[in-house]
Amino acid sequence: MAMTYKIQIDDEVRDATEEEAAAIDAQVAEAEAQVAALAAKATARQAVLDKLGLTAEEVTALLG
């Protein structure tokens, strides 16, 4: 069952319908996955930097 959300349509604020709540759930899940994916990439990048013994600034200097 979808969460309850308070949504705004122009100046009207009301509870979301089930369909609207499901749409918000889908959007939020995708956005959270994107944020998590970027964080995972950053973690992986840092792991490689640590293995190479380089700082991010040194990599930037190297690769431009």
Place this chain on the structure above:
Amino acid sequence: MALTTYVSGTVLTAASLNDNLAYAVTVPASTPGGLVFIKTQTIGTTVSSVAVSDAFSATYDNYFITINDGISSANGVLTFILTGSTTAYYATRLGIVYSGGTTSFGSDNNAASVTSAGVSQTSGLYAAITVANPFIAKPSYGTFSYQGSDGANGVLGFWNHRVSTSFTGFTITPSTGTLTGGTIRVYGYANS
């Protein structure tokens, strides 16, 4: 209505002055090249999404949307959709971390929204989004850019909505938490 250009010695009448003021207010909407204010929407209190209606019309082909001020209950990003359509969003984004300048890349591939079109943080909200073709029954295109204030990425991105339908509004949804306050403004680029 005519625009009166005054010269030295011209008698300035109330009617003439009022005509010029009216000209200044109304003519930019039909004059090529201008960015014309369409509407503003104040964000309510602890809302999970904000839909802005009657933003797009046949008057303009291209639009600029800004979001500023306000707060989010949690740090995240703002998703963007053309109201009523939750499919076929494609986007690419480049992020640059300002502490060190390293880059990151993200994308949306047939997503339910543009998953990261602005920033929503406990310190404030921000988005700058361009929209081409929303009212024309063709795919829409645009760009977005923002800088997270939490020390993360400055982001520049490009989006495409591959649905050939006419839309009159858009909806902003935070990736986490709720929004309180802040202002959404919509401008149209005058058609030439």
